[in-house]
Amino acid sequence: MKFSQRILGIKPSATLAVDAKAKELRAQGKNVISFGAGEPDFISPAATFEYAKAAMEKGQTHYTASSGIQELRQQICQYYKQRFGVEYKPSQIVVSNGAKPCIYEALAAIIDPKDEVILIAPTWVSYIEQIQLLDGQVAIVDTQDTNYIPELDRIEKAINPKTVAILLNSPSNPTGVMLSEDLIKGIAKLAIKYDLWLIWDEIYERLTYGQARHFNPVQLMPELASRTIIINGVSKAYAMTGWRIGYSIAPPELAAKISDFQSHLTSNPCSIAQWAALGAMKESEQDVIRMRDIFMTRRDLMCGLLSKMPYISFPRPHGAFYVFINIKECMGKSFKGQIITDDQAFCNYLLEAESVAVVPGTAFKAPGHIRVSYACSPDLIEEGMRRLQSFLEKLVLN
Numbered sequence: 001m002k003f004s005q006r007i008l009g010i011k012p013s014a015t016l017a018v019d020a021k022a023k024e025l026r027a028q029g030k031n032v033i034s035f036g037a038g039e040p041d042f043i044s045p046a047a048t049f050e051y052a053k054a055a056m057e058k059g060q061t062h063y064t065a066s067s068g069i070q071e072l073r074q075q076i077c078q079y080y081k082q083r084f085g086v087e088y089k090p091s092q093i094v095v096s097n098g099a100k101p102c103i104y105e106a107l108a109a110i111i112d113p114k115d116e117v118i119l120i121a122p123t124w125v126s127y128i129e130q131i132q133l134l135d136g137q138v139a140i141v142d143t144q145d146t147n148y149i150p151e152l153d154r155i156e157k158a159i160n161p162k163t164v165a166i167l168l169n170s171p172s173n174p175t176g177v178m179l180s181e182d183l184i185k186g187i188a189k190l191a192i193k194y195d196l197w198l199i200w201d202e203i204y205e206r207l208t209y210g211q212a213r214h215f216n217p218v219q220l221m222p223e224l225a226s227r228t229i230i231i232n233g234v235s236k237a238y239a240m241t242g243w244r245i246g247y248s249i250a251p252p253e254l255a256a257k258i259s260d261f262q263s264h265l266t267s268n269p270c271s272i273a274q275w276a277a278l279g280a281m282k283e284s285e286q287d288v289i290r291m292r293d294i295f296m297t298r299r300d301l302m303c304g305l306l307s308k309m310p311y312i313s314f315p316r317p318h319g320a321f322y323v324f325i326n327i328k329e330c331m332g333k334s335f336k337g338q339i340i341t342d343d344q345a346f347c348n349y350l351l352e353a354e355s356v357a358v359v360p361g362t363a364f365k366a367p368g369h370i371r372v373s374y375a376c377s378p379d380l381i382e383e384g385m386r387r388l389q390s391f392l393e394k395l396v397l398n
């Protein structure tokens, strides 16, 4: 039977694939430690259950407005006003089944076939696939030789008449790097100069550590509001990945189009989950702070252990919950007679030998790297890092 070219071109999500492989090996009785997951290991805050239960008891089990319940959209506006001093109207918010579809819907609203979107590499896996699913083209600006921080002149060089948007993610998945105020302003000026959309994915904005400060582009330059699409959601900050609630904020005309698109795709996100997200945003601030502080301790633990290991280096993450590790020095070395030719081989041998699952950097357009997540318990971090170190110490020069 026929399969479309579009669907044949899709690569499965590498991060989900690593997790699935780890689960499979665990089911076979192996003591696998997975650093693949991109989700908090905490249970959602109590308020999510209370609001969800109340919604069910009140019979809030029907279709909602396509762009989401008014109460949640109002709460999101209030959040943006308090956190960033930026005013939005509920009509600019579209609540979806997680932030992932928000990105797809936003891209669908602005990309025609062959249009280009600039991505900063290392880049999150799904951006690439989503752009390609829409018959758009990806233009990569690499940062591996600039400490994983994008350079303005490289971004400007990547812009051409087919460019429609620059898509940025700060704090970054996979590197944990955050864009500075000056850099955001510089990129924003390019967006204005070349009349481009700025898609700003700030899903990890609540997970920043120590002195690191997260900026929102519209907060920095209010004139950007008319060309900026904000992506955010409750998955990461409120440990609500399974509820599937995210949202986009766009200029009113574009938000209306995104909502129309969603109305044909999913109608609306789950009504109960929307009420749960409202509970989280209204009443779980202390939980967010508690979880963030725990993530910071775990980051320090993991980075401390990694910094003692041979052949690797990494940018210290200031946000999100990943460390992106350069393993290029391991290339060409061998493990029990098998030569490590690339990051995928490294991941395979590590899983076979030490039962540690990590994500290969190639999936993030950064070959020669691996991504490890510290969204897991300190015990697992300690044991997993001990195994990684043991693996690295066994590598031999050919």
Ligand SMILES: Cc1ncc(COP(=O)(O)O)c(C=O)c1O
Residues within 6 Å of the ligand: 038, 097, 098, 099, 100, 101, 124, 169, 173, 201, 203, 233, 234, 235, 236, 241, 244, 245, 246
């Ligand atoms: C950078 C980035 N954006 C968006 C998402 C999607 O989040 P959600 O689970 O709400 O769809 C993720 C999830 O891993 C992410 O890492």
